[in-house]
Amino acid sequence: MALIKQFQVTFDCAEPRRVARFWCEVLGYVLPPPPEGFATWDDVDRELPPEQRGAWSACVDPSGVGPRLFFQRVPEGKIVKNRVHLDVRVGTGLVGAERVAVLEAECARLVDLGAVRVRLLLADEDNESCLVMQDVEGNEFCLD
DSSP, X not given: OOOOOOOEEEXXXXXXXXXXXXXHHHHTOBOOOOXXXXXXXXXXXXXXXXXXXTSEEEEBOTTSOSOEEEEEEOSSOXXXXXXXXXXXXXXXTOOXXXXXXXXXXXXXXXXXXXXXXXXXXXXXXXXXXXXXXXXXXXXXXXXX
């Protein structure tokens, strides 16, 4: 039997810290502690060459269960739709109007954090409703 491997999800972005803070709020994640010998991530940055300051950030599940999210600065902007996206599970087990109400409430919270609502996909014979959104840099994700 194959061994289960841990993984992280990596986002290319322009402002790693901003995107990391957004996803911490969305998922209830936290920023990892700075390396030993540093009180803050700003202290770490001060030790780096200017071009490397703020070049990456991460957020982690405080319970240790979910994958780490890693954010790395890249020079190019987002051009096309993501090939991979996160589904944020907020309506699990709910159906119909009750599910849509929960999706809409979470959507409103995330819009206040800087997300963009794209469209509501209503349930059909094969799928329950979900809400397509974009994070603070335009990366697509779904409220599911």
